[in-house]
Amino acid sequence: MIKSQERLTFLVTNDDGIEVYFLRALVNALSAQGNVYVAAPKQEQSWVGRKVSRHQEIQIEEYTGFDGAKAWAIDGTPTDAVNIALGHLLPKKPDVVVSGINVGFNALLPILLSSGTLAGALEGAGWEIPAVAFSIHLLAKDFNEVKLDQVNPTETVRTRVDRAAKLATDYTLKKVGEGNEDCQVDNVNFPSRVDESSKWIATQPGKIKIGSFFERRGNDRFRFRYSGRATIESRPGLPNDWDTFNNGNISVSTLKFNKLA
Numbered sequence: 240m241i242k243s244q245e246r247l248t249f250l251v252t253n254d255d256g257i258e259v260y261f262l263r264a265l266v267n268a269l270s271a272q273g274n275v276y277v278a279a280p281k282q283e284q285s286w287v288g289r290k291v292s293r294h295q296e297i298q299i300e301e302y303t304g305f306d307g308a309k310a311w312a313i314d315g316t317p318t319d320a321v322n323i324a325l326g327h328l329l330p331k332k333p334d335v336v337v338s339g340i341n342v343g344f345n346a347l348l349p350i351l352l353s354s355g356t357l358a359g360a361l362e363g364a365g366w367e368i369p370a371v372a373f374s375i376h377l378l379a380k381d382f383n384e385v386k387l388d389q390v391n392p393t394e395t396v397r398t399r400v401d402r403a404a405k406l407a408t409d410y411t412l413k414k415v416g417e418g419n420e421d422c423q424v425d426n427v428n429f430p431s432r433v434d435e436s437s438k439w440i441a442t443q444p445g446k447i448k449i450g451s452f453f454e455r456r457g458n459d460r461f462r463f464r465y466s467g468r469a470t471i472e473s474r475p476g477l478p479n480d481w482d483t484f485n486n487g488n489i490s491v492s493t494l495k496f497n498k499l500a
Contacts, residue, residue, distance in 0.1 A: 247273030250333040254284045254355025259389040261340040264404040277310035278324035289358040290316045317359030334415045336363025339373030346480035347445045360424045369414035373407045375429040403429040422496040430484040442490040445479035446472045
């Protein structure tokens with residue numbers, strides 16, 4: 240249910256950093272629908288999960304890189320950013336907390352639970368605000384190119400991300416007016432070639448066996464390395480997120496964290 244009396248308010252974060260194009264596309268699309276506030280990490284914070292910066296001071300600075308959106312670069316994690324914004328920066332409670340658009344997919348357990356993008360949305364859900372995490376799958380070639388320049392990706396990637404941002408905005412508007420007593424996050428994954436004909440499909444996170452995330456670099460040293468190889472186990476019920484967006488459709492996994500208690 241969309242409010243008609245006053246302009247909507249959105250809080251946006253991500254885990255790839257405040258300067259990436261994927262965040263900018265989402266902010267631009269949402270700005271046409273309401274007041275947008277951005278509280279995003281100053282630097283990339285991928286794979287940090289729900290980390291809270293307990294043992295350090297967090298510096299914030301105003302960021303002027305968005306047209307028509309008040310923004311802060313937070314020298315911390317996505318969880319830090321949303322918590323500080325909700326507790327100290329925003330003039331009122333936003334209608335929706337939106338995280339993304341993530342550079343690459345956020346799907347499959349345990350990868351999903353390592354996601355800073357999901358964690359940013361989850362922090363908003365913890366304040367009983369409707370919360371959505373958006374990600375877009377990228378083909379290997381596109382992903383590698385984007386990692387070299389996340390601020391100015393290729394025209395092909397920009398076109399696809401812009402499409403995803405429009406669809407993400409349409410979805411976000413549907414969340415306005417909903418309660419969130421279940422601490423729910425809608426985790427949305429767009430396929431690499433998303434367009435208006437892509438079907439929205441309710442999914443569950445795929446269950447995988449992935450092994451170690453680290454490779455040995457000496458007798459006493461290890462370094463993070465995710466190869467992308469994993470075995471997906473079949474589960475009863477809804478289709479899994481991975482197969483859904485790899486088949487060209489939009490995956491929506493409804494994650495209710497209060498139901499874990």
